[in-house]
Amino acid sequence: MSRPSLTLATAIAAAVVGSLALIGGLALWPALALAARPREQAATSIVLVVSGMVNVTASRGIRHGRARAVLASGIFTSVFIVYSALVIHDTGEFFWLHAVYLVALLAVHRRGPATI
Numbered sequence: 001m002s003r004p005s006l007t008l009a010t011a012i013a014a015a016v017v018g019s020l021a022l023i024g025g026l027a028l029w030p031a032l033a034l035a036a037r038p039r040e041q042a043a044t045s046i047v048l049v050v051s052g053m054v055n056v057t058a059s060r061g062i063r064h065g066r067a068r069a070v071l072a073s074g075i076f077t078s079v080f081i082v083y084s085a086l087v088i089h090d091t092g093e094f095f096w097l098h099a100v101y102l103v104a105l106l107a108v109h110r111r112g113p114a115t116i
Contacts (some may be wrong), residue, residue: 006111010104011063014073017101018055021080024094025049040088047083051076062108074105 025048028041035041054076061069077098084095 006104007065007108008063010101010108011059013101013104014055014059014062017077017097018052018057018059020052020094020097021048022052022056025052044083044088047080051080062105065108067109070105070109074102074109077102077105 025045028045028048032038032041032045055073058069058073062073081095081098081102084090084098
């Protein structure tokens with residue numbers, strides 16, 4: 001994959017992964033009233049919403065090859081991955097979606113800025 005298309009694909013992935021996390025995090029809020037462990041569910045919701053917002057916001061910067069956007073997205077995606085694996089012990093599809101996205105971010109970072 002060429003540098004511009006890898007960067008564009010990663011920017012689109014950032015928007016998709018971020019949107020899914022944001023929607024998932026917001027969807028947890030109504031369930032908090034009935035949750036067996038409301039603190040854990042609230043923390044999960046906050047992690048999802050914040051990482052989702054960062055990824056959606058960073059997608060434009062990633063598209064333009066901005067290192068700060070790649071770094072911010074990488075940090076918050078890593079936080080989600082660690083939280084998911086170590087705190088809530090969930091390594092399902094959403095965990096792996098973020099892991100694959102993180103690999104794409106690393107590839108964009110290694111290739112450097114690209115113009116699209």
